[in-house]
Amino acid sequence: MKTFQLKIIASNKVFFDGEAQSLVVPHIDKGLKGFLANHENCIFPVETGEMKIIDAEGRTINAFVGNGFLEFLDNTAMLVCISAELPEEIDARRAEEAKIRAEEELRQKRSIVEYHHTQANLSRAMERLKVKNRHQI
Secondary structure (H helix, E strand, O other), rough: OOOOOEEEOOOEEEEEEEEEEEEEEEEHHHHEEEEEEEOEEEEEEEEEEEEEEEEEEOOOOEEOOEEEEEEOOOEEEEEEHHHHHHHHHHOHHHHHHHHHHHHHHHHHOOOHHHHHHHHHHHHHHHHHHHHHHHOOO
């Protein structure tokens, strides 16, 4: 199968750098968006959720991805995101605590900016738990 160059850069590390057969990431408006070799050139936002990479050898890599954007240009994809974690890297206890904390903050009367910030925190925590639970290690 044909491949394309893929580089995924999280805020604290380079998560992936190599050849890939496919990439599927969560998209804000359309659910999931998939990429194969020679995809049309584009730039679009990536939503918090689960991504799936099939590398050049055919191995599947499932991971959590935080908000960011992806650029696909001349058979090269670059994804820059807040965070990218394998299921075994996700601390379920910490994610559960973040979820509980965000739910409590949503119950309190706050400004609209704080409300949206708390909703984003809750969404990230829930997506981390979903990825961790789906791929129990």
